[in-house]
Amino acid sequence: MLRLEKLVKTYKTGDQALQAVDIDIPEGQVLALIGPSGAGKSTLIRCINRLVEPTSGQVYLGDVELTGLSSSALRRERRRMGMIFQEYALVERLSVMENVLSGRLGYVGFWRSFMRKFPQSDVDEAYRLLDRVGLAHMADKRADELSGGQRQRVGICRALIQNPALLLVDEPTASLDPKTSRQIMRLICELCKERGLAAIINIHDVALAQMFVQRVIGLRLGAVEFDGPPEGLTPDVLTTIYGEEDWEATIEKVDDDEVEAQ
Amino acid sequence: MSSVAFDVQTKLGKPWKKPPFVQRDWLRWTLLLGFVAYLIAAYMTIDVNWSRVYEGLERGKKFVLAFTSPDFTSRSTDIWEGMFESIIMTVASSVVGIAISIPIALGAARNVAPLPVYLICRSIIAISRALQEIIVAILLVAIFGFGPLAGFLTLSFATIGFLAKLLAEDIESMDRVQAEAIKASGARWTQWINYGIQPQVMPRLIGLSIYRLDINFRESAILGLVGAGGIGATLNTAFDRYEYDTAAAILLIIIVIVMALEYLSGVVRARVQ
Numbered sequence: 001m002l003r004l005e006k007l008v009k010t011y012k013t014g015d016q017a018l019q020a021v022d023i024d025i026p027e028g029q030v031l032a033l034i035g036p037s038g039a040g041k042s043t044l045i046r047c048i049n050r051l052v053e054p055t056s057g058q059v060y061l062g063d064v065e066l067t068g069l070s071s072s073a074l075r076r077e078r079r080r081m082g083m084i085f086q087e088y089a090l091v092e093r094l095s096v097m098e099n100v101l102s103g104r105l106g107y108v109g110f111w112r113s114f115m116r117k118f119p120q121s122d123v124d125e126a127y128r129l130l131d132r133v134g135l136a137h138m139a140d141k142r143a144d145e146l147s148g149g150q151r152q153r154v155g156i157c158r159a160l161i162q163n164p165a166l167l168l169v170d171e172p173t174a175s176l177d178p179k180t181s182r183q184i185m186r187l188i189c190e191l192c193k194e195r196g197l198a199a200i201i202n203i204h205d206v207a208l209a210q211m212f213v214q215r216v217i218g219l220r221l222g223a224v225e226f227d228g229p230p231e232g233l234t235p236d237v238l239t240t241i242y243g244e245e246d247w248e249a250t251i252e253k254v255d256d257d258e259v260e261a262q
Numbered sequence: 263m264s265s266v267a268f269d270v271q272t273k274l275g276k277p278w279k280k281p282p283f284v285q286r287d288w289l290r291w292t293l294l295l296g297f298v299a300y301l302i303a304a305y306m307t308i309d310v311n312w313s314r315v316y317e318g319l320e321r322g323k324k325f326v327l328a329f330t331s332p333d334f335t336s337r338s339t340d341i342w343e344g345m346f347e348s349i350i351m352t353v354a355s356s357v358v359g360i361a362i363s364i365p366i367a368l369g370a371a372r373n374v375a376p377l378p379v380y381l382i383c384r385s386i387i388a389i390s391r392a393l394q395e396i397i398v399a400i401l402l403v404a405i406f407g408f409g410p411l412a413g414f415l416t417l418s419f420a421t422i423g424f425l426a427k428l429l430a431e432d433i434e435s436m437d438r439v440q441a442e443a444i445k446a447s448g449a450r451w452t453q454w455i456n457y458g459i460q461p462q463v464m465p466r467l468i469g470l471s472i473y474r475l476d477i478n479f480r481e482s483a484i485l486g487l488v489g490a491g492g493i494g495a496t497l498n499t500a501f502d503r504y505e506y507d508t509a510a511a512i513l514l515i516i517i518v519i520v521m522a523l524e525y526l527s528g529v530v531r532a533r534v535q
Contacts, residue, residue, distance in 0.1 A: 049446055078448035089443035093461040102457050106448025113453050155443075162447055 001027045001198050002048070002166055007057035009043050009222075017043040018222045020057070025166075030192050030199045032209035032230075035219035036242050041202040044219065045168040048200070049081045050074060061166065079106035082159030084188070086171035088151040092144040096135065096154050099143050100126040103161040122161070129157040133187065149180035153187070160191060167192065167199035174204060181205065185212045206233065206250055328506035329514070337500070337508045344496035345515060348482040351413045351492050356475045358414075359421025364467075366422060367429035368455065374433060383426070390423025395481055399490040410491030417478045417485070425474055432466040433459060465534045472527035476520060483516055 002025040009018040017040040025031055033041050046052035048059055050066060059066040066077055082103070090099045104122045105113055112118065118126075130136040133153040135146075143151065152172060159167055172188060173181035185201075189212045192199050203209045209216060210230040218226030218233075218241040225241050226232070235247035284290040334341065369375045369383030395416055402412040441458035449457065486494015493512060500509040 051442055051446060075448045075450065078446060081446070083443065083446040085439055085443055087439060089439040091440045091444065091457060091461050092437075093464065094457070098457075102444055102449070103447050105444065105450070105453045105457060110450060110452045110456075113449075114456055158443070158447070168446075 001025055001029075001062065002200075003058075003060040004044075004048070005058040005060070007044070007047060007059065008055045009040070009047055009052065010055045016222050018047065018054070021219075021222070021224055023217065023224070023227075025198050025200070028192070028196045028198055029215060030189055030201065030213045031215045031217060032213040033200055033202045033217050033219060034204070034206055034209055034241065035225075037204075039219040039241075040222040041219055042170055043222075045083075045170055045200055045202060048166075048168060049078050049083060075106055079162050080165045082162045082164035082167045084152070084155050084159050084167065084169040084172050086174045088148070088155045090143040090151055090154055090158075092142070094143060095139070096130070096141050096143055096146070097126060097139040099154055100130060100139075100157045100161055103158040106162065125161055126157070129160055130154075132191075133157060148176050149184065152176065152180075152184050156184075156188060156191065160195070164197065167197050167201075169199055169201040171202050171204065173208065181208060182211070189213070206238065325506050325510075328510040331507055332511035332514055333505070333507035334511045337496070337505070340496045340499070341493075341508070341512060341515070344486070344493040344512075347410050348479065348486075348492035348494070351410050351417060351482045352475060352479040355414045355417030355421060356471070356478050359418040359478075360425055360471050360474070362418070363422050363425035363429065366426040367433060370426055370430035371433035373436075373438065374455070374459070383430075387423050387427045387430070390419055391427065393419075395420050395485065396488060399485045399488050403489045408489040408491070413482060413485045413490035413492050416490060417481060420481070421474055421478065424477070425470055428470050429463065429467055432463045436462040465531070468534050469527070469531050472523070472530055476523045476527065479523065480516070480520060 002023075004021055004023045007018055007021045008016075010016050021040075021044065033044065035041050043052055047054040048061075048066070050069075054067055057067065061077060061080060064077055066074065069077060091102065094102070098116065101116075101118050101122060104118060108118060108122070127136055127139065130139055133156060135150060135153055135157075138146065138150065143154065146154065167188070169188060172184055176184060185203075185208055188199065188201070191197070201209070201213065210233065213230060216226065216228065216230050216233060217224055218237065220241050226237050238247045238250070239245070282290060284293065366383045366386055369379045370387055372380055375383065398419055399412060399416040402415050406412045406415070436459060440462060441454065444454050444458035482492040483494045483497060486492045486496065487498050489495070493516065497509055497512045500506075500512065
């Protein structure tokens with residue numbers, strides 16, 4: 001579904017953010033990308049939809065190679081990749097509805113979007129998605145009136161209304177409390193399952209990642225250090241990814257309070 | 263814990279002082295003494311003719327006293343005509359200037375425009391800002407003749423430099439991630455501007471526009487002095503004829519209108535937040 005081949009990103013400053021990363025993600029697989037700050041996690045997912053231009057290497061989304069695309073072809077392919085951001089990245093002064101509908105911008109012309117006259121099917125879908133995440137009654141509120149968890153749900157709706165094949169998720173829970181973090185992770189993973197989406201989730205919280213995903217990739221200094229099931233994250237593995245630390249508490253099973261998290 | 267050798271014991275029990283901004287003692291004292299010497303030298307070059315000031319005080323007093331008995335009536339047609347012309351000049355030049363500034367501001371924001379466009383737009387802004395209104399007005403009066411057309415063009419030109427520069431700076435300091443999120447959805451460039459950037463800079467654009475309207479009105483009173491039409495021409499005539507009471511009336515009207523605009527901008531800015 002998504003295949004990265006020898007993906008390299010070297011910043012102008014000379015920092016090697018990614019060194020020849022190879023990853024192959026099958027249809028419908030949810031993958032967590034872990035690693036210390038500065039390991040290149042954000043760069044990696046931004047190189048996929050080319051918000052950051054990779055220096056060399058190839059990215060295949062299905063059969064389409066993304067790194068060589070012209071800007072209009074790239075826009076068409078970006079519609080198939082929904083993105084969810086760390087600080088929600090909602091346009092704060094637009095309403096919730098406008099934010100969700102902005103996920104359809106790749107499908108409608110300029111004047112329709114400028115006049116806010118989106119096709120009825122888009123509006124219906126926006127309401128359905130907002131209802132799915134429990135925010136339909138907030139549709140006409142301004143985005144900056146919402147709480148963190150609510151904003152992230154709107155961000156999820158915006159990504160899903162693109163009708164993507166792949167979700168790129170950048171630290172979805174970094175600015176949320178532990179309980180909301182779990183709810184958001186659960187929501188993302190449920191929605192991926194419902195719609196058969198593949199997803200790459202950048203995440204700091206190793207325990208949270210282990211609870212929800214089928215596969216974990218550990219990144220260190222721009223190179224893949226670990227690729228396997230979440231059970232494979234032993235203290236030794238975490239030490240190679242992050243460095244020396246006492247890992248027993250981190251990987252201890254955390255499902256004891258699973259019930260109250262709902 | 264700390265890896266750097268640092269003996270805390272030598273610091274304990276001693277007062278702490280903020281390190282000086284200029285580290286080297288001799289340089290710090292040279293700068294300070296130089297500054298004081300400059301102040302003294304500058305003061306000594308001021309050459310005031312006190313007897314001239316004494317005479318002038320008398321004239322100044324007459325001028326100030328005229329404010330107690332402003333004369334709105336004897337030149338009322340001139341005043342209203344001039345005022346009307348000024349207001350038309352102000353509104354027209356603000357609308358045209360703002361309309362032209364917006365695309366230039368987009369071009370002058372480094373995070374939106376490619377380098378060649380950026381350089382061109384920045385040059386336009388620099389030229390507009392470098393040429394002071396009065397100088398532009400003198401030039402345009404020479405080209406188009408006396409009258410409000412020259413004033414209108416001058417103010418439009420000055421508006422571009424002011425508004426485009428400040429708006430471009432606001433665009434450059436916007437939240438990048440919000441705009442990035444719109445781009446990631448596959449939006450076109452125009453949609454990206456409309457959804458990702460415009461909402462972020464709208465309050466600033468509205469605030470600056472009203473402020474510029476205010477400035478343009480005040481400038482229109484000055485431009486008349488060089489023949490570019492508006493209330494300034496009437497004001498100039500009043501001064502030439504030593505009709506301080508009429509001049510006072512005109513100045514009072516200008517003050518009232520500027521205060522009204524100030525109040526209006528407060529109301530509007532509170533609403534668009």
